[in-house]
Structures are given as structure tokens and as C-alpha cells.
Amino acid sequence: MQFFVLLSVVAAAVAAPAPQESPAAEPYVHEEIAAEPYVHDEIAAEPYVHEEIAAEPYTHIEPVVAPVVYSAAAPVAYAGYPYAIGHIGYAAPVAYAAYHTGCVNSLGSVVPCAA
Secondary structure, three states: OHHHHHHHHHHHHHHOOOHHHOOOOOOOOOOOOOOOOOOOOOOOOOOOOOOOOOOOOOOOOOOOOOOOOOOOOOOOOOOOOOOEEOOOOOOOOEEOOOOOOOEEOOOOOEEOOOO
């Protein structure tokens, strides 16, 4: 990892332009440019023509929903939590994920699975 940092520093130093290669700044010289006068063109607008579009009739379709059955208890208890063990010879904490049973919700918690 330290090699990559060293390599990036060396690459940045080599890629930087040398002072003798940079061009000298030129002084600003203001030049007057003749401006063209504004000419307004009046464009005739198209008239609005309303068109009636036939709408389709609404037909309600009731969805078929299967019943959900929950079990009385969780099948197996939660086996662990992804503890972070860090600063054991590493620059950043390393997460070790433990095995779990069940389903994981959007918050990361283990919950009983729906059948």
C-alpha cells in the first residue's frame, strides 16, 4: 500500500510542468470591436387549434392476493452481529460478518422470514 502512495507522489512530481516550460504572461491590450445594431424581427405566431382526444373507459381489475401466514416463532435464534475488530496491525477497522439465520430487512436487522 505504501508503494502505491509513493508511486502516486512520484507520478505527480514527474507530471508537473517545470518552471522554465511555462509561457510568460502577456499584457492585456483592449481592442474596440464595432458592435452591430439590434434588429427586431416580428414573427407571426401560429393560432391555437384545440383537438379533442377520445379517452379510454376505466375498467377496474381487482388483484388476486395470496394470504400471508406467519409462523408462531422464529425458526432459529439470531447467531451473531457483524462486529468490527480494528487496530490489530491494520490502518482501518476490518469488519468480520458472523453467520445469521433469518431474513435481513432494509435496516440490516435479522427478522423472521415471511413464508
